[in-house]
Amino acid sequence: MMKRSAIAFSAITATMATAGVVQATTLEDVKAKGFVQCGVSQGLPGFSNFDDKGNWTGVDVDVCRAVAAAVFGDATKVKYTPLSAKERFTALQSGEIDVLSRNTTWTQTRDTALGLNFTGVNYYDGQGFMVRKDLGVKSALELSGAAVCTNTGTTTELNLADYFRANSMDYKVVAFEKADEVVAAYDAGRCDVYTTDQSGLYAQRIKLKEPDAHMVLPEVISKEPLGPVTRHGDDEWFDIVKWTLNCMLNSEEMGVTSANVGDMAGSDNPGIKRLLGSEGDAGKNLGLDPGWCEAIVTQVGNYGESFAANLGPETPLKIERGLNALWTQGGIQYAPPIR
Amino acid sequence: MSTNHDISTAPAKPPIWNDPVYRGIFFQVLVLGAVVLFGLYIFNNTAENLERQGIASGFGFMNTTAGFGIITHLVEYTEESSYGRAFLVGLLNTLLVSAVGVVLATLIGLLVGIARLSKNLLVSGIATVYIEVIRNIPLLLQIFFWYFAVLRSVPAPKNSIALLDTFFLNNRGLYSPAPMPQPGFMWIVIALIVAIVGIIIMRNWAHKRQERTGQPFHTFYVSLAILIGLPALAAIITGLPLAWEYPVLKGFNFQGGLVMIPEFVALLLALSIYTGAFIAEIVRAGILSVSHGQTEAASALGLRNNITLRLVVLPQALRVIIPPLTSQYLNLVKNSSLAAAIAYPELVSIFAGTVLNQTGQAVEVILITMGVYLTISLTISLFMNWYNKKMALVER
């Protein structure tokens, strides 16, 4: 009897000592389960949205699909976890998702104390205000005393407080957990103002009863660099997600599109050769196949294509490239070179 | 026959490892040890994982500046206050909606519970429908229903419904004048405290006297007179040193005065109407548990109806009512956390929501939040157990 319990005891202590040491990397995990678990929003048109055909679409969703294309050569091997702003970081920290691609602002606190790594910026945004046109307000500086609807767990509620304080204005913040509830409450007249990232304002305005009765004020009160996120402690996976985005940007810069990628594979341009894997070790350096970037462009498209299909002038959101144009075209999208 | 024999000559003491007493102790120690080890393991593992991912830990964040606004707060709070202060704001908001909710739910439950036993078919029918409908719709849906019902049925601030130009109702809340105590107001508060102490002494005296002489005393009316009279007297002497701050429409919204926001109203309605339905059933069961013979005996003794209800039926019914009532109160407090959905800033939405998200310190924040709910629940349980003991049958 005593002997048996002694064995049990040492077994327990042994597990205690070894647990936490043997830890598979995210890449191994993802390969073993056969798909990428991607954290997205609960429905933000243009970024991550569950469309009427039952598919997830948007520029953030394209990042998830691109990661799957890089890892598996198959952009469909993604499972999505819709998350509210408040839930997203816990989901990533706890390993419930592999990548968070959900209009998330890169901030110092999140990058450090929250244990997260931002892999780049897939949309340069800034916070704005939306009001009913009949309110007769032309500038955010006229908003003193207003009731403002927004989301909890966002940079938005912090910037809002900063802006009103800096301009010595009063306000009442009504902060909801879910974006749909913010829209519903604003539409029901609970607030004078709706504030979030400008892209979000354009996207959510579509959901209002009379979208044309509302306008976005000219002021942009913050910097909101939105990008995909991984957790601390796995540099290999961090690199993969980072270079997935860089592949999409570099492809656009070099004129490689989903339509011409087949022809481009035969190009003599050494840069394109490295990009598409016929020269150099880009794939090997990431622990992936040489054709990782080719798979991304073929199945998802380059950055410009993804932007045009989800946010551009041809879509209901009608957003110009603006800051998000490549650096060669007057924007600030600038990816480090593949070499 | 043989058993007798066995008892007289007690069996030899078994060896220690076969002794049921020692065995029992041994296994309990073993299980306890395993539980403690498991706890340690979880703790170590968590600490190690947090460390490896470089996630901040510890409780230092409670002193960091919060930086976000909160729509209603019972204590002073600004964006420059700390996360610890935000925690306090959330906690007080939880306690406020829970306390008012418990009172309202009890009143609704009492009324509907009695109504359901009514001999009037219409009254008992309405009570039955209310109970069946409300108990079978998820609370979250009811919260949304009341929220949007409240929002949609009242006008925008510019077209507020005004009463006497002092009370205003619009979709930003119900505004009323705020009392602003002036110097000297303390005397009225002191008078109120004296009145309450006086009432307690008077009741004790009346109780003793009734036990001695059998003479009842009009405790209720005398209490009421003291409670209103003393502070009123103090107010007249000091010249009522109380000013009022009236709400006025400035720009988009009313400024000044007291405001009850729609989120609070909706949550309060939903919680008390929902819990009230469950309490009604408990009240009905309690009343039915007192046998009819008791009522008949009381009226045979010549007791009036309301006295029978108050002194004979209710005290006995309470013994059946209180234990399940306690768990309804606990439910109400815990359900108040559903407020996160409609932006009422209570503990879960402010602390386990916003603060957790801004600091990323999930483990600490959730531990504190669980500790708070546990404390509230245990306090309610202790109080109700005490009350239950007090109400229990005292045999003479």
Ligand SMILES: N[C@@H](CCC(=O)N[C@@H](CS)C(=O)NCC(=O)O)C(=O)O
């Ligand atoms: N970029 C900001 C705000 C992100 C955010 O959550 N915005 C809301 C409002 S546009 C949203 O995405 N809602 C969509 C959803 O919850 O599904 C942040 O990272 O904190």
